Amino acid sequence: MQARPARSFSILGWLLESRNGLGFLFMLPAAVFLLCFLTYPLGLGVWLGFTDARIGREGIFVGLENYIWLFDDPVFWLSVFNTMLYTVVASILKFALGLWLALILNQHLPFKTFFRAIILLPWVVPTVLSALAFWWIYDSQFSIISYVLMNLGLISEPINFLGDPGMARASVIAANVWRGIPFVAISLLAGLQTIPQSLNEAAALDGATSWQRFTKITLPLLTPIIAVVMTFSVLFTFTDFQLIYVLTRGGPVNATHLMATLSFQRAIPGGQLGEGAAIAVAMIPFLLAAILFSFFGLQRRKWQQGGGD
Amino acid sequence: MATVKFRDVRKAFGQVEVLHGVSVDIEEGQFVVLVGPSGCGKSTLLRMLAGLEHITSGEIVIGDRVVNALPPKERDIAMVFQNYALYPHITVAENMGFSLMLKGASKSDIEAKVRPAAEILGLTHLLDRYPRQLSGGQRQRVAMGRAIVRNPQVFLFDEPLSNLDAKLRVSMRSEIKNLHQRLKTTTVYVTHDQIEAMTMADKIVVMHDGIVEQVGEPLELYDRPANLFVAGFIGSPAMNMTPGMLAEGEPGMFVTGQGQRIAVANAGTAKPGQKLICGIRPEAIHLRGDVALRVKVVEPTGSETHVVAELDGNEMTCVFRERIKAGPGDELKVSIDPEAIHLFDAEGGQRLSA
Ligand SMILES: Nc1ncnc2c1ncn2[C@@H]1O[C@H](COP(=O)(O)OP(=O)(O)OP(=O)(O)O)[C@@H](O)[C@H]1O
Ligand SMILES: [Mg+2]
Numbered sequence: 134m135q136a137r138p139a140r141s142f143s144i145l146g147w148l149l150e151s152r153n154g155l156g157f158l159f160m161l162p163a164a165v166f167l168l169c170f171l172t173y174p175l176g177l178g179v180w181l182g183f184t185d186a187r188i189g190r191e192g193i194f195v196g197l198e199n200y201i202w203l204f205d206d207p208v209f210w211l212s213v214f215n216t217m218l219y220t221v222v223a224s225i226l227k228f229a230l231g232l233w234l235a236l237i238l239n240q241h242l243p244f245k246t247f248f249r250a251i252i253l254l255p256w257v258v259p260t261v262l263s264a265l266a267f268w269w270i271y272d273s274q275f276s277i278i279s280y281v282l283m284n285l286g287l288i289s290e291p292i293n294f295l296g297d298p299g300m301a302r303a304s305v306i307a308a309n310v311w312r313g314i315p316f317v318a319i320s321l322l323a324g325l326q327t328i329p330q331s332l333n334e335a336a337a338l339d340g341a342t343s344w345q346r347f348t349k350i351t352l353p354l355l356t357p358i359i360a361v362v363m364t365f366s367v368l369f370t371f372t373d374f375q376l377i378y379v380l381t382r383g384g385p386v387n388a389t390h391l392m393a394t395l396s397f398q399r400a401i402p403g404g405q406l407g408e409g410a411a412i413a414v415a416m417i418p419f420l421l422a423a424i425l426f427s428f429f430g431l432q433r434r435k436w437q438q439g440g441g442d
Numbered sequence: 443m444a445t446v447k448f449r450d451v452r453k454a455f456g457q458v459e460v461l462h463g464v465s466v467d468i469e470e471g472q473f474v475v476l477v478g479p480s481g482c483g484k485s486t487l488l489r490m491l492a493g494l495e496h497i498t499s500g501e502i503v504i505g506d507r508v509v510n511a512l513p514p515k516e517r518d519i520a521m522v523f524q525n526y527a528l529y530p531h532i533t534v535a536e537n538m539g540f541s542l543m544l545k546g547a548s549k550s551d552i553e554a555k556v557r558p559a560a561e562i563l564g565l566t567h568l569l570d571r572y573p574r575q576l577s578g579g580q581r582q583r584v585a586m587g588r589a590i591v592r593n594p595q596v597f598l599f600d601e602p603l604s605n606l607d608a609k610l611r612v613s614m615r616s617e618i619k620n621l622h623q624r625l626k627t628t629t630v631y632v633t634h635d636q637i638e639a640m641t642m643a644d645k646i647v648v649m650h651d652g653i654v655e656q657v658g659e660p661l662e663l664y665d666r667p668a669n670l671f672v673a674g675f676i677g678s679p680a681m682n683m684t685p686g687m688l689a690e691g692e693p694g695m696f697v698t699g700q701g702q703r704i705a706v707a708n709a710g711t712a713k714p715g716q717k718l719i720c721g722i723r724p725e726a727i728h729l730r731g732d733v734a735l736r737v738k739v740v741e742p743t744g745s746e747t748h749v750v751a752e753l754d755g756n757e758m759t760c761v762f763r764e765r766i767k768a769g770p771g772d773e774l775k776v777s778i779d780p781e782a783i784h785l786f787d788a789e790g791g792q793r794l795s796a
Contacts, residue, residue, distance in 0.1 A: 335529075338521050434531070437530075
């Protein structure tokens, strides 16, 4: 028998020889990186929420004061409501329209690849650019929509898209839907293409109408993808900032202020870093809820378990 | 149960015609096997019968209805796909009862139809599993169960056994055959494996490059292949083909290119001087005789001995019931049964022997 190596050697030996040890070594750089660049800003944000920091002045710890203040702030609650409305309505519309587009693009169309490329356009254009375009489309004087409708004789004066609270909400939602559809449609299209054609053929032979094929075969098989796509879509929509900020800056009378825009508004132009941070932190529970929801939605269903083909 | 008729059926994908006029009659309750090499159009023909592929021209008749314009669900046929096409998100029982569920049958009705089918196929203990949790053979059975529950006019199978291992394939083969004898439903079965075709079919349709080469009972195809293609395709090991012609003034004697003489009992319409191909089945060659072969390879299989030998530069496979001692390079004296020789026209490939 050989003599045992000394203790200091054995730790190094363990690191280099055991599977876990080696894995740990390889993970170390990534872990350090994550810690520094992801956790630090997040931690700083959370910390700021507990201080009365302003721009140019280091804050002192004030406990929950910011949150108590927000609790009594009607504008904050309005922004919560707006965010929910914005997220729910836009996500539902994006899902419905995106699925519809994906189903169409999955058919044998002439110029299929061309349409698939076109559909991606709203997504590849920088948000600020498309927001500016919408700003023009929604302009109270020169809106192309008003122009067309007026020429058709359907309305008599330009629509005040961004000036009226209800109209402004609908308008920003429409812009967000336009921008978000490609992601949903292309992802669902990818999902649709993983469903073997023979399943649809078997169902057709089994006597399924095309609606039954959709509800009984396509939709159930698509649910795992839908869960992923919609989780991301909800997260993107919930944290949306650019579109609103360019189009309305939260107006009119805060009707389109989302939590993200309100947080920025208070923190940077308003100078109240602590309060802005508190609003941003208040978004976390909602985001966690969305992630939890998707976590359960994403779990492998019973039929997905077991051997492959 | 129904008859099926193909009347000059053609199929073109774009400009390319892949079926050039197929006409086949299938009788009620028959088990018909479409066999042919890969790419010859078997699946296409089957899918046209199922309604999954448009019929470019010609007619397909099921029972007494021309089905050209009918969608799949109105043709009353069930199909077993090569990859089984089981619905992955529902259980075996739900898969088998899917068509009934679509029709709005009650739970108890579905159960009453699924149970017996599951019993026939030995699937009773698997009814609550999902397709992913089954072995290949079990999935195959579920796919058949789904077809049986439908009780259709015609069963279609598209290479259902090609994903299984050799042993399972043999046992599923007889299982499908048994099932057919029990249900007596008209069946169209596609395969590229001629042994499957020979063992299962009431009637074989041999296809090649989009045309039907020959239609007939298995042994008919084996004993009297209509042309060189069928002769080479049916039978394993394959028929030996030797070019040559009939000896001038000696009607019963075939002479190979190298001058080897082989007696032929039935020359049919073959004329002396015509270029011919002489087809000899490996089993038609017997030990002892006056034809000398040079042995190249000896393959004992246990029950038989396969010998690959050389006859005047032509490779010749023989199958002997006896065990032989010869090794590579040895000379082997054999006789060739004159009754079992097939003569084909070397140009058109048509059979000339009667
Ligand atoms: N959708 C299609 N578009 C164009 N050509 C096709 C299409 N489907 C089949 N073909 C062509 O038609 C011919 C017949 O195909 P088919 O699938 O019927 O062959 P098969 O006899 O079933 O062969 P295998 O034994 O390999 O399954 C092939 O040459 C194939 O390339
Ligand atoms: Mg095929």
